[in-house]
Every structure is written in C-alpha cells, then in structure tokens.
Amino acid sequence: MANPMVPSDSTPLPQISKKDIPVSGLICSVYGLEEIPSQATEVSCLYLLHPRSNTRESMEWAAIGAVVEWNRRLANKQVAPGEQDKGLVAVSFDQRNHGSREVDKLCNESWRGGNPNHAQDMFAIFNGTTRDVSTLIDYMGCYLFPKSERKITNNLVLGASLGGHAAWGCILHEPRITSATIIVGCPDYINLMTDRAERSKLATWTSSSPPGSHFLGSESFPQPLVDTLKNWDPTSFFLSHISEYPPKEPKRSGPIPDPTEEEKNILRPVVKRCLAGKRILVLSGGADKLVPYARGEPFLTWLKKAIGPEGWCAEGKISLEDIIFEGVGHQVTPPMRDEAVKFIGDCLAAGQDSSRSAVVRTSKM
Numbered sequence: 001m002a003n004p005m006v007p008s009d010s011t012p013l014p015q016i017s018k019k020d021i022p023v024s025g026l027i028c029s030v031y032g033l034e035e036i037p038s039q040a041t042e043v044s045c046l047y048l049l050h051p052r053s054n055t056r057e058s059m060e061w062a063a064i065g066a067v068v069e070w071n072r073r074l075a076n077k078q079v080a081p082g083e084q085d086k087g088l089v090a091v092s093f094d095q096r097n098h099g100s101r102e103v104d105k106l107c108n109e110s111w112r113g114g115n116p117n118h119a120q121d122m123f124a125i126f127n128g129t130t131r132d133v134s135t136l137i138d139y140m141g142c143y144l145f146p147k148s149e150r151k152i153t154n155n156l157v158l159g160a161s162l163g164g165h166a167a168w169g170c171i172l173h174e175p176r177i178t179s180a181t182i183i184v185g186c187p188d189y190i191n192l193m194t195d196r197a198e199r200s201k202l203a204t205w206t207s208s209s210p211p212g213s214h215f216l217g218s219e220s221f222p223q224p225l226v227d228t229l230k231n232w233d234p235t236s237f238f239l240s241h242i243s244e245y246p247p248k249e250p251k252r253s254g255p256i257p258d259p260t261e262e263e264k265n266i267l268r269p270v271v272k273r274c275l276a277g278k279r280i281l282v283l284s285g286g287a288d289k290l291v292p293y294a295r296g297e298p299f300l301t302w303l304k305k306a307i308g309p310e311g312w313c314a315e316g317k318i319s320l321e322d323i324i325f326e327g328v329g330h331q332v333t334p335p336m337r338d339e340a341v342k343f344i345g346d347c348l349a350a351g352q353d354s355s356r357s358a359v360v361r362t363s364k365m
Contacts, residue, residue, distance in 0.1 A: 003054070003058060004329075004330065004331035004332070005050075005051040005054055005058055005160055005161060005331065005332050006058055006061055006332065007061055007332045007333055007334045007336065007337040008334070009334045013060070013061065013064050013065075014064060014068050016031055016032055016034075016035055016063075016064055016067055016068065017031065017032060017033055017034035017035060018030070018031050018060075018063075019033055021143050021144075023136055023139055023140060023143050024135050024136060024138075024139050026093045026094070026101075026132065026136065027056075027093065027094065027100055028056075028091050028092070028093045028136065028140075029056050029057070029060075029063075029091065029092045029093070030089055030090070030091050030144065031060070031063035031064065031067055031089060031090040031091075031092075032063070032067035032071075032087070032088060032089045032090055033089055033144065035067060035071055035087075036087035036088075036089065036150070037071070037074055037085075037087055039084075039085050040085050040086055040087035040150060041085050041086075041150055041151070042085065042086045042087070042150065042151055042152075042153040042154075043086065043087045043088065043089060043144075043145075043150050043151070043152050043153070043154075044086060044087070044088045044089075044152070044153070044154035044155070044156060044348055045088075045089055045090075045091060045137075045140060045152050045154070045155050045156070046062075046063070046066055046088065046089070046090040046091070046155075046156045046157070046158060046344065047090075047091050047092075047133050047136065047137075047155065047156070047157045047158070047170070048062050048063055048090055048091065048092040048157075048158050048159070048163070049092075049095065049126075049129055049133075049157065049158070049159035049160070049162075049163025049164075049166045049167055049170075050092065050094075050095060050098070050159075050160065050162070050163050051160050051161035051162050051163055052098075052108060052122070052161055052162035053098070053108055054098070055094055055098055055099035055100075056092035056093050056094050056099060057092075057099075059092040059158075059160075059163075060092070061332075061337060062090065062158050062337070062340065062341075063090035063092060065337060065340070065341040066088065066090055066158075066340075066341055066344045066345070067088055067089070067090055069341050069342070069344070069345045070087075070088040070344070070345055070348055071088070073345055073348075073349055078349060079348070079349040079351075080349060080350060080351045082351050083348065083349060083350075083351045086153070086154075086348070087150070088348065089144065091136065091140065093132070093136070095125060095126065095128075095129045095132075095162065095163065095166070096124075096125045096128040096129060096132070097121075097125055098125075107121045107125070108121070108125075110196070110200070111196070111197070111200045111202055111220070112200050116219070116220070118193075118196075118220075119193050119197075119220060119221045119222075119225060120221075120222060120225050122162070122165075123189060123225060123228070123229070123233075125162070126162050126163070126165045126166040126169070127166070127169060127228075127232050129162075129163070129166040129169075130166050130169030130170050130173065130174070130232070133157065133166075133170050133174060133177070134170075134173075134174050134176075137152075137155055137174070137176050137177075140152060154178055154348075155174075155176045155177050155178065156177065156178060156179045156180070156181075156344060156347065156348075157170045157171065157177050157179075157180045157181070158180070158181040158182075158183070158340060158344070159180075159181070159182060159183065159185060160183040160184060160185070160332050161183070161184050161185065161290075161291065161330065162185075163183075163185070164182040164183050164184055164185020164186070164291075165185045165186060165189070166185075167180045167181070167182045167185060168180070168182060168185060168186075168187045168234050169232055169233075169234075171275070171278060171280055172232075172234055172237065172274050172275065173232065173274065177278070178277070178278055178279065178347070178352075179278060179279040179280070179281075179343075179344070179347040180278070180279075180280050180281070181281045181283070181340045181343055181344060182280065182281065182282050182283065183283045183284075183332055183336055183340065184283070184284060184285055184288055184290075184291050184330055184331070184332070185282075185291065185296075186291050186295055186296040187233070187234035187235055187296050187299050187300065187303075188233070188234070188235035188236075188252070188295060188296050188298070188299045189229055189233045189235070189236070190216070190226075190229065190233070190235070190236060190247060190250065190252075191235070191251060191252045191295045191296070191298070191299075192291065192295045192296070193221065194212060194215060194216075194221075194250040194251040195251055195292065195295050197212070197215055197220060197221070198211070198212060198251065202215075202220055204218040204219065204220040204221075205220075212249075212250050212251060213250070215250050216250050230245070234299065235299040238267065238270065238271070238303075239256070241263075241266050241267055241270055242259055242260075242263040242266060242267065243263070252298050254298070255298055255301060255302070256298050256299065256301070256302040258302075258305070259312075264312045264313075267306075267313070268312065268313050271306065271307070271313045271316060271318075272313065272315070272316045275307070275316060275318045276316040276317065276318065277316070277317050277318070277352075278318055278319070279318075279319040279320075279343075279347050280318070280319065280320045280321070281321045281323070281339070281340065281343040282296075282300065282320070282321065282322045282323065283323050283325065283336045283339055283340065284296075284322075284323070284324050284325065285324075285325055285328035285329050285330060285331065286324045286325055286326040286327060286328060286364070287326075287327050287328055287329045288328070288329050288330045289329065289330065290329075290330040291330060293324055300320075300322055303320065304320055304322065304360045304362065307320060307358055307360060308358060308360040309357060309358050309359075309360070311358070311360075314357075314358045315358075316358065317357060317358050318358055318359075319358070319359040319360075320359070320360050320361075321343070321359075321360075321361045321362075321363075322360075322361065322362045322363075323339060323362075323363050323364070323365060324362075324363070324364045324365070325364075325365050326364050326365065335365060
C-alpha cells in the first residue's frame with residue numbers, strides 16, 4: 001500500500017547525492033552536498049521533518065525536489081543577483097521515538113490505538129524535534145564544512161503532519177529559521193486534541209457535564225502539558241499574553257476575538273520578535289479528518305488579520321500563504337509537493353529583501 005504521506009505520481013525522482021552523517025548523536029541524511037555549485041560560498045540548509053509513524057527516508061521527495069529546483073534556478077539565472085553564489089542542502093533525521101530512535105512503539109499510537117498518554121506523548125515528541133532542529137543548526141556547519149570552505153547562512157524548515165506541528169514550533173521559536181512550509185500540520189494543539197478526544201469518545205471527555213468541560217487538566221491532558229503549551233504551541237503562546245487564555249471552552253468553535261488596543265501593544269513586540277520578516281506556507285487538506293483544517297483555522301484567521309497589510313502588526317513584514325486543497329484528506333499530494341518546492345525556491349531566490357511588505361494570501365485548490 002502506498003504511503004499517503006509521500007506524494008506519488010508517474011514522474012520518477014531524479015538522483016542526487018545523499019550522505020548519512022551523525023550530528024549531535026542524530027543520524028542525518030544530507031542531500032545535495034555534491035551538487036553545490038563550485039562558486040557557492042554560502043549555503044542554505046532545509047530541515048525536513050517527517051510524519052508520525054514514518055522515518056527520515058519518507059522526506060526524500062522534498063529533499064530532491066527542493067535541491068533540484070534551486071540548482072535549476074541558479075543555472076537559469078532566475079534568482080536575485082545577491083543569491084547567485086548560494087547553494088542548498090536538505091537534511092532529514094528521525095523524530096524522537098521514530099526509526100533509529102524508537103524506544104516504545106506504543107508512544108506513537110493514538111488514544112484509539114491504545115495509548116492513554118497520546119496527548120503528552122505526541123506533543124513531547126514533536127516539541128523535542130523543534131528543539132533538535134535548533135541543536136542541529138548549532139553544529140551542522142561543523143560537519144558539512146569542517147574547513148570553513150563554505151558557511152551556512154540561512155535555515156528553512158518543511159514538515160508534514162507530525163513534522164508540520166514541529167515546523168510551527170521552529171518558525172516561531174528559532175530565530176535562525178527564515179521560512180517554514182507546513183503540510184497538514186496544526187498551530188493549535190488544544191483545539192486539535194480536544195476534537196480528537198471528542199471523536200474518540202474518551203471517558204475523560206464524556207464523563208463531565210457538559211462533555212469536555214473537565215478534559216483539560218485530566219489524566220488524558222494533564223495540567224503540566226497545558227502549562228507547557230503556553231511556552232511552545234503557537235495559539236497558546238500568543239493568547240497566553242492576553243485575556244483569551246486559557247480558552248473558555250476546550251474546543252474552540254468560533255473566531256478568536258480581536259485584541260484590545262492594550263492587548264495589541266502587548267502582543268505586537270512578541271509577534272515581531274518571533275516572526276518579523278519570516279515567510280510561512282500552510283498547505284492543508286480540505287477533507288482531512290485526522291488534522292482538520294477547522295481546528296487551526298481560528299488561529300490562522302486571527303494571525304492573518306494581525307499581520308496583513310492593514311493589520312496591527314503589518315510592520316513585521318510577515319508573509320503567510322494559506323492554501324486549502326479541497327477534497328484532499330490527511331495526505332501529501334503531488335500538487336502539495338509542487339507548491340512546497342516552488343515556495344522554497346521563491347524564498348531562496350528572493351533572498352533577504354528588506355523592502356518587501358506584509359503578504360497574506362488564502363486560496364483553495
């Protein structure tokens with residue numbers, strides 16, 4: 001059976017170089033080292049974060065697609081003048097408790113799969129991946145270019161599903177990450193997991209009146225997890241700065257209220273510190289039942305309104321493209337792949353253009 005997290009069509013993948021390197025105790029598959037143009041003195045590094053129950057090999061499509069597309073643009077001089085001497089490599093590694101790092105298979109299962117600790121296990125795993133990326137950024141140059149013949153000057157991230165959740169953490173909390181491609185991921189962990197708890201008919205959801213009113217803080221979603229989310233989860237992180245947190249209802253059904261003028265003054269420097277000048281592409285399946293677009297939509301709508309050209313944080317010059325693929329479930333399709341590869345190429349080709357303004361785009365395909 002084909003892996004739904006690997007886009008498949010009749011077009012075979014080109015062959016590029018791949019080298020497995022242990023970095024900080026992690027086996028990293030590095031793609032494109034041998035294809036770096038000889039004139040390149042600087043290199044961008046794209047970190048690839050795989051889905052739950054997959055391994056680093058499942059992200060090869062993204063590595064090959066991004067490297068081949070960037071080198072094609074270089075050869076055809078389809079990049080900004082200052083970007084002609086920059087190469088690209090892609091790095092994938094196993095997330096915690098996956099592949100070479102698996103210690104307990106049950107920890108990767110859902111509530112329905114028999115794992116009572118699903119909420120804390122899943123967040124701890126992908127939050128750990130977010131932190132792993134920061135560690136790898138610290139040391140990757142030491143292993144790829146030990147003679148300092150080239151320098152890594154830009155870092156990007158692409159994640160799918162579990163990796164998409166982790167990519168949100170990377171773009172928010174790692175200042176050296178300049179762009180993120182998030183495929184079927186969610187920026188609101190509470191809204192995602194309360195929906196999953198309700199659909200799973202957990203006793204900790206159904207036993208209260210109204211259902212779910214005591215879910216947050218229960219053994220299925222312990223209070224220390226709720227507290228940790230305020231430091232890492234995009235929705236909880238931003239809203240914990242204002243009166244909207246903690247949520248009045250565990251499962252959010254309506255829009256997030258606009259912040260007051262006082263709250264805008266609190267939030268503006270936080271949003272700019274985390275996201276100023278960064279680019280984000282969100283690719284979602286309109287028929288996704290595992291990570292429904294509706295669970296992240298309230299936060300995405302709130303953020304797009306804040307950072308748009310007329311928003312209260314427009315000066316942050318943040319770009320957010322939000323594309324929903326109608327009729328697509330929890331999978332990575334060839335059109336999603338094409339959008340992701342194009343976005344990465346566009347980010348690299350434009351370079352650090354300080355003159356650009358805020359960009360927000362929402363579309364359906």
